[in-house]
Amino acid sequence: MNEEKKRILEMVESGLISANEALTLLEALEKEPGQNARKERRENLLDELIGLAQRFSSSGQKQSREFKSNAYQSRDKVFQFVQSAMQRVRDIEFPLGKTVEISHVFEEKDFVPRRIKVEEANGNFTIKPWKEKGVRAECHVKLYGADDEDEAREAFIKNSVFYARDEKLSFSVGLKLMKVDTVLYVPEEALHEAAIKLFNGSFSMHDMDVYSLEVKTANGKIEIKRSKVTEFEGETGNGQIHIIDCEGQKAEASSFNGAVHVVGAIGYTDIKSFNGNVLCDVKAGGAHTVKAQAVTGNIEIYVPKDTSMKGVLRTNLGYFQLPEEGMRKVEEKEEMVQKMVRFESEVQALDNIVIEAETKTGSVSVQEITLPATDDKEPNGTDSPSSTADGE
Template sequence: MQEERKRILDMVENGTITAQEALVLLEALGKQTAPVAQPVNQEQKQEYTSTDQADPHSHHKQQSSDFIEDLKRDFTVVGERFMQFLQGTVDKIKEFDFEMPFGEPVIFQEKLVAGQGQYQDISIDIANGKVEIFPTEESDTHADVTVKSYKNTSEEEAKNRFHSDFLFKTDGNKLRLYSDMKTTSVQVALYVPKQAYNDISARLFNGDFRAKHIEANSFKVKTTNGKVKLEELKFGRADIETVNGSVQVQQVIGDSIEVETINGRIYVDGKLKEVEGSSVSGHVILTTKDKEARKIEGTAVAGTVELYVRKDVSLKGEATSQLGKIDVQLADVTQLNQSEQLLNKKVRFTKIVESESETLKVYGNAKTGTVLVRYTVDDE
């Protein structure tokens, strides 16, 4: 038993399983070794028939129970340390408010013009602030900036610092928007010529990002503490990542998109050939309305996964969950396999549409929540 304990602890340490999963597994094992005190339903009988028999050897049963309790204590320590670290980090980010420690800010507005320089790439890097991008029919690129500056002795000093440290200019084939000012918050409305761009990338530490009616070959957005909202975009590939913040992508057209969050809800809806969404703590809702879609994949540790696909395409799918439910309501698919083993519920399904050569691969996994798969209501 000591060897088994070490092996399981090593699995947690190596990242093979999480502390939360280990605790759940131990709880289930504890149920297996305990005598059946109450009636169980038919589904539970199927899962536990071979193991839920009362053990006549009380001494061995007590040893097993003690062993399970010891392991649970070990995992509780490991799990609490990890969760405290994760929660502490998220809380610090959430509470990262620049207004509290520095008193009243100096507030002013600036309108900056980058000129008529031709560029294909946009690079944004903001330490503290919000950025919104809008297309314009004008040839000039300009930005309306609301500035909140802290720890200043005068408005003149605040403006001098802003003009000295805020970068907004075209550099070769790239438009650069940059601010590493920790005690100055900048809310930027960026207006760029309406055209197809090559690459748009944005990194924000504390603040939201939003883009609307923009076309680019590549979108890359990363926020540490902030929401991401993309509407009516057209792209080749989009990569979105947040540590603490929701991601909302609506009415987009693209080849592929990948969204990752640690703490936040993910919502993606569009005409997309490949969609991937993953959240540690958050609801994941993914929809593709593209008839030529190749893949839709959603995963969540603590949250529900919802996947919506067209009804008129070929499908090959798998839905799995360790502790939650699997709800696949696609009336015309063929169920290949459905099993509900301990900590391993799985449903596999296929559907062949003769006129469609491309098969959409569907994969959903929720460790503690529900996996739901449905057809979209409107495929147009």
């Protein structure tokens, strides 16, 4: 108990939390001393997870063919451990006594933002377009430790910022013991820049036009649908990243624990996952480079038929799958610690794509598909690979 109080006072001294937040934490410690054990378990769990990832990554290059069966078992254990560990982390909230829920709306009429900046510790954030000339943020707030709605509303307004001036919109919530789920409505006009930083929460956006979009969250899913994003950068520690039916020039997406799926016409795609499958479904429209990396997951890449390809695939324990026709292997190696194949199309086409894919324990598949002419179905009436891919 004394050690926890000392840590809270140090956080106040360093400016990480306010005096009111420290008082709330101290009162919670007095009321519920059992919360120290939960916090300690959470910290130990994260430390164990990070250590495991470092050990697994450093030992990946030391695997040899004669130990493949053991390596596959180790891969499955790592996959199951990370999944269960992250689920336990996700389920841990801040059970600090009574909670109060309120709703609040921020609104600025006759305002069209060109830049959006969001910072939030806990809660999901969604951006939606609308036909109005103005911005509106609908917030559902859950405050831990408040006695009534008036106190909760006062604390939320005092510790949040909604600033709309000079074509810039800033929204942030400073109180860490507060969960705020926000839906932000913005005009349909194109945004130049949006930067979203969350700690514990998911982000979603659809039917938007943004030049530069940056999304980072420690624990949450990132989902973007039917949007034009010229430059995208997304990162999550625990959660999936789905970029579906989008177009742009560049997309970089990384998840520690979760699948990464990119479907659309994107020029340069760079996607990574430590513990999850990686999928890139390239649609027609200027795509030229695909880079994909995974540790425990498989990699699937789908390219439009009649597009010429060249690239290199690598794996330690898995296998390769290339189109049965129209492809030749320029170089193929199967060494003690890694397998590699370098390939290229036999016939050059107008559209060219360079592919680089590497996974430690999974497999790599590169396949050609025929793009639908009028709808999202394949000619034989089945869904496209991207619509039925496993979300794990």
